[in-house]
Amino acid sequence: MERNFSNAERAEVLTQALPHIQKYAGKIVVIKYGGNAMVNEAIREQVMQDMVLLRQVGVRVVLVHGGGPEITAMMNALGKEARFIDGLRVTDQETVDIVQMVLAGKINKTLVGLIGAKGGRAIGLSGLDDQLIVARQKDEKLGFVGDIVRVNTQPILDLLDRGYIPVVSTLGVGDKGEVYNINGDTAAACLAGALHAERMILMTDIAGLLRDPSDPGTLIPDITLSDAMDLMASGVISGGMIPKVECCIRAINEGVHRVIIMDGRVPHSILMELLTNEGAGTMVRKEDLP
Amino acid sequence: MERNFSNAERAEVLTQALPHIQKYAGKIVVIKYGGNAMVNEAIREQVMQDMVLLRQVGVRVVLVHGGGPEITAMMNALGKEARFIDGLRVTDQETVDIVQMVLAGKINKTLVGLIGAKGGRAIGLSGLDDQLIVARQKDEKLGFVGDIVRVNTQPILDLLDRGYIPVVSTLGVGDKGEVYNINGDTAAACLAGALHAERMILMTDIAGLLRDPSDPGTLIPDITLSDAMDLMASGVISGGMIPKVECCIRAINEGVHRVIIMDGRVPHSILMELLTNEGAGTMVRKEDLP
Amino acid sequence: MERNFSNAERAEVLTQALPHIQKYAGKIVVIKYGGNAMVNEAIREQVMQDMVLLRQVGVRVVLVHGGGPEITAMMNALGKEARFIDGLRVTDQETVDIVQMVLAGKINKTLVGLIGAKGGRAIGLSGLDDQLIVARQKDEKLGFVGDIVRVNTQPILDLLDRGYIPVVSTLGVGDKGEVYNINGDTAAACLAGALHAERMILMTDIAGLLRDPSDPGTLIPDITLSDAMDLMASGVISGGMIPKVECCIRAINEGVHRVIIMDGRVPHSILMELLTNEGAGTMVRKEDLP
Amino acid sequence: MERNFSNAERAEVLTQALPHIQKYAGKIVVIKYGGNAMVNEAIREQVMQDMVLLRQVGVRVVLVHGGGPEITAMMNALGKEARFIDGLRVTDQETVDIVQMVLAGKINKTLVGLIGAKGGRAIGLSGLDDQLIVARQKDEKLGFVGDIVRVNTQPILDLLDRGYIPVVSTLGVGDKGEVYNINGDTAAACLAGALHAERMILMTDIAGLLRDPSDPGTLIPDITLSDAMDLMASGVISGGMIPKVECCIRAINEGVHRVIIMDGRVPHSILMELLTNEGAGTMVRKEDLP
Amino acid sequence: MERNFSNAERAEVLTQALPHIQKYAGKIVVIKYGGNAMVNEAIREQVMQDMVLLRQVGVRVVLVHGGGPEITAMMNALGKEARFIDGLRVTDQETVDIVQMVLAGKINKTLVGLIGAKGGRAIGLSGLDDQLIVARQKDEKLGFVGDIVRVNTQPILDLLDRGYIPVVSTLGVGDKGEVYNINGDTAAACLAGALHAERMILMTDIAGLLRDPSDPGTLIPDITLSDAMDLMASGVISGGMIPKVECCIRAINEGVHRVIIMDGRVPHSILMELLTNEGAGTMVRKEDLP
Amino acid sequence: MERNFSNAERAEVLTQALPHIQKYAGKIVVIKYGGNAMVNEAIREQVMQDMVLLRQVGVRVVLVHGGGPEITAMMNALGKEARFIDGLRVTDQETVDIVQMVLAGKINKTLVGLIGAKGGRAIGLSGLDDQLIVARQKDEKLGFVGDIVRVNTQPILDLLDRGYIPVVSTLGVGDKGEVYNINGDTAAACLAGALHAERMILMTDIAGLLRDPSDPGTLIPDITLSDAMDLMASGVISGGMIPKVECCIRAINEGVHRVIIMDGRVPHSILMELLTNEGAGTMVRKEDLP
16 A cells, blocks of 8 residues: 655655666666565565666666575475585585576566566566576585586666666576576676676575674674674674675675675565665675775 | 655655656656746755756666846946837847847856856757757847747757757847847747657646646646637636747647646655656646547 | 588588578568477477578577467366366466476577577577567456457567567467466467468468378478468368368468478478478468459 | 869869868867957858858867947947956856847857858857856856856867867856856857867967067977967966967866967968868967877 | 969868858769860870869769770771761670770779779779679661660669779670670760669760750750750751750650769869859759759 | 488588687688699689588688789780799780789689589689788899788778678789789788688698608698798708798798698598598697697
8 A cells, every 4th residue: 555645745755765866777686586575475576676666767687586585495495405524505406407407597587577567677587598607516425506607698788778677597507508607696706707797686585794794783884894804703793694795795805896795574675775874784885996 | 955755765765756757768858947936946956856867777867958037137247228119028139139149158157167067068059059049030129039940959959869958048040140039938848849759847836737826726737728728718827828839839739748747846856756656736738638 | 410412412401591591681581380399309409500500591480389289288287187178278377387487488498598509599589579569458257368459579580680580489478467378379470460471371281281181192382372271171281180271361461471381390391391392381362362 | 252163173172171081071070250250241241151061071169259339339339438457358147148138149149040041050058058158257246257167068068079160159157047258269168078079179360379578580380389388477478369379278187289370451361270281370389289 | 383372362262162062972873974074185184083083072973984986996996897887886796895905904993093093993894893883685687786774773872882982884784695886975864863863964966955056155054854855846956966865755755863964075074063063064954853 | 423421411411510610700810822723624613612612601801812823814815925033934014914913803703603603602702802912022133022011901801791701812912003923822821820820721732741752651630830840941841842931930830720731632631621520631729738
């Protein structure tokens, strides 16, 4: 149901958004979409609408998604059992086929369809399309788990130039055409780096970096790479946050201007981050940027 | 002073604006700017900001302005006395020089500067630039009062293509290079028609067309050309409203899709009209459009 | 293993192909890929290589695929039972989800990957990407079985312009974003018609239209629409061939120049049809074309 | 009245102009227009015709104008009295408003109109249009007298690309949108430098640089920057010529190839300079150019 | 030797040329070059310089040449004897080879070289280049004398677009690649018609159409097609003028706006015709053009 | 007569050509055409057909030709006697005129016509067109024998961009417009170097470089520049092969990737070299390329 705002209120909100729109117009923003924001249907709708709005006001958004829970669900439905070595999932041919089906077929096209239903123009890509993400085997024992060798930004740039929102499934393709399961955050970081994105937004199920994980009041709004590394060394950043921060480091080192670790559970958090004075979550940046 | 909205509120307003933005993206909207909206400094700032916002979200806005009161003020300052024949101002060479200076020099460039200060990119044109508005003498006794002969949309389209907001002073140029004073509403209607504008917005100091001019509650939100003509014939529309309605008729007959007579005294009325469900003022349309 | 040809032989084959290459250069050819040519791995590799070759010599190929057998296999693996009404499969939400996953995720991306491995540049699309195929429910009792309402050729043309081979999964999208299962041949015909394709090639598991289905020697190499309709009326064309011929009729009526019903079991049949004097299968054409 | 030339004479003149036309085709020439050439109506017509001719034969001309005498006349007409500090005019808000009106409204648009009447296509710009000339206050005591901070060549280049002759009023705009009075010669030099103009022509009311100001026979046709500085040091160049020479130095240091100090009182002096072997006035150049 | 003109004189000539330059800017002018203007070396140099000048000021000139006398001279040098049937030269294989060599090799490239030496950019074409002029045998008895079947304007337009002056030898090519000797005036007329040229100029060795061939004072400056046909019927136009006039008729009927029969013996006659008020020779036009 | 290949055979040949086509797509290949391949009519037809095929599959071919034997024949026919100084032909004005006629008129346009008859689109150029090859006199005693001063690749690139096959006669033009006879191999090398061609193919009447000129079994398939120079020093490469090898050296030093000395007497040798695994003749390459 639409809430009622007065004309003056609407105008004020739009007007206050203007300088932010101007700031991002024509810039590439890569959004790594996952976690609760993808599971919760209401938030998913909002995120897709935010994509359409951002594209409409001139931001060149690229949506990168993973899909762990849906993959697991499909494996269960098919009676496949998971095997792990050193905490990494052994991915046989059957498993990577399921990953491909679920990511590129189910999740990707559903997101593309949602964007279309909101009036946006999306095209879904996977790492296989025009060899967008070329990968090689990480470790023979793990099967089709891949490390990224090379990112081909051409299809992304072609789609952006023609006005589309590219939606990317993070599969990798090997030099014999074999498919690899790729870590989604890493893929997003590599892609954002190769695109020299203005922003990379990492949607997570936490509020951002916290000095004290148990106290949301200790959120760090803004941090430099070196401070982030210090916090990892001193153990303040730990557990599941470590790969997220490592992903930020990678993205920034490969050319992204700023990375935001964002709370995907908050409605319209992307819009808030990009189009208002209030940021959301933690912004990570290189030291030498003011 | 910025009012405080919650994230959710901001997101909701922006989201509700999206379908409207999509509707006008890439379309030409001609705004005839004048009256109180031009005199009141606060509203003027808002209108300029609205221009920048609309352009930023993809609307191809063209701002057309008059400037009667400032012309009169300058004439007074220079000690020129006004003479009228049948209610039309006799315009000698000195007068038309003043008109040119005030419109193309003072008002036009001030608006262009305001748009620039808001982060927009405007270029000011007059009817003399690339012979945008070619005119001829209406009546020898009136001197340099002109009727429009031809509109050259090329410079407007060139500026729109390069991303600028054209701001137009309604002077006319004769075939010997002489300058004419032109009725601003008529010039806007001709220009909007020649551009096949999606919308022409006529900013006035009234609420719109009223069935009873003394009762704002009798505002007509939507009217067809033939009904408007009936209301003129029956005297419901009378006085100063007649030229406004005639201007609407001309614009629509020359190819504009819809004309809105809008209350320029209401803050952000243009934004309201274009980006919300609530219209402002009276929309005039051809019968055969649904 | 590569066979050995003499220089003179190679030159002769290439030279004989030249007038055919010239004939199709820059033209759109839609290939409906399915049946044995898709199941047989060796032939699948060849078809993909033919796509790359045709694109390289200037033909604007569009590959449209179905995937019935793989859908059935996945349904079986997931323990879904098929239900039919009047010979049409009842498609509930779970079924259409499987169709989407298998077509757009498994088959489409595998083909895209194969083309990439041959040095081609393919991008996979489904009917959901930029609302390529808009559909509506055929019959409430059948669930998510759709009729095509509208084809949006823009994404196909954009990809062709940028040098890609579009690979299309024949899903449809409804106006609420719901997904429909669409008949693949019909979708290919509509797409080819909307693209005004020079040729549509329908890969089947038969030799073409036969006067006597039991005698391959009675192959009809070339037939007009009206003769084809006569043969249907007289019962010569019957059974599974009827929908194929109806698909040809639809394609030609919507603007395709010629449709070829081709035997997909023959290696390199597409190359033979397009780049040699020998056709393959049956060519259907309008009467008034010489 | 047209003089009569024989066919042979006309052909010879045109033919002799050809190598000069070839030399400047596609090059940017900035003309600082002022002094007698602007006041004398006959010469003004000729200069405008020269602009049209030069543009027609492929020279990318940019006309920059001042307007001191007309500003003074308008101030007098409005009863404003001039105040000076250290020889610089104190410019209050009212004065800068008059400057804006006269330059951007009266002179600029009159020139644009004259070019149009000769069949040329001109668009008038001021420093406010797309923030062409950004300035800041020189000295608080002087009010709205500005120093140039930054030149935005984009609107000039956009207009040149589309075939227009840009006509520029030398106003400056501050970061709060305030307008500044800018020295015209300096503005032209900065603009020409930012455009890397092939030539800047400075129209003056003197014959050029003279070794003996009282003897026109001592005209220096060609001088290097260092020689010009020596002549200033030794007092040969003095008085009103000093700012002109300083303007040349600035233009050349900012990237202009050559600057010509030209006698604007001589009819068609620009045409003579650019399209014949005879130069007019004094050409200033860097040492290291042959 | 350069004559001395005063600055004022040069300026006046250039200025008087301006409206003519504006009139032809961007328009196609086909010049059929031949006769004395091609034989006389001094005039040939002038014509080439005129080509360069016209191109430089924006006219899209196309130079079409014949070369009868040089062909005859080469045939004599090679000891070939001419044979005629009904006044038409019998053209055997050896003869058409000589025609090709002389036209496309000697004359065409010499003209191209002369234009280059004047600073112009010319590319020479023959009817064989990209099958510019497709012809068929006129009469078996005449051998390789051809009638024009089709003109391919693409290479001409491509060269004009890239800024070149196309110089065309009037050979024709048959569908087996055989070469035909084509009447030069007819070829020029067909080419000018296919290009919808603004003007076609036919350089001849006469002053134009004369009412009394023995009295140059009876030159007809301007004539309509129907009047020209009347003059042919009444015998006023006779002899060698008849094919010239028939060529004019053909050109105009195929879409050329005006054809000028010009005296190529007069120096710079093309320049005079196009860039001054004085025409040269006789202008032929359709009745219904004012 | 067309030989009969089976479908499978045709497909195999085309398929095996694909990686080669992909390798050269969009690359420039300069072919120096001469010797027996130009004299033998059947091979000439094949070479022209190969040109059309290569262009059709995306190779940007440039054909450079000489024509010694035909020049000599024409000189004989015209009764001109040859004079030599130190083995170089003395070229007087009459001789260079014959060279121009035969190369640019006879041979060039005949090749262009043949390409057209095969469905290709060729335009013939000489060194005079847009001053493609600027030359100066080598030695006064030799008359119009020229050394290359500068190559202007613009017309070649313009024609390639528009899809044409440029066919180049190796004449040179001097700064006064005089024509020079230029060594064809040298001209091809300079042109290929200036174009940074991927390949230059030198068609000769020998099998390639042989260790023992009397034994075709000693063909050197692949050699580096330094090894080739060693073989010249040691006398293995001698006689007529020396200028060929010097031409290779020049081409490679000026930027060509590889040069192939090819046996033009073998049918379709170009096609074999570019589109099969078997090379033909000897490939010369720089040391530092793998």
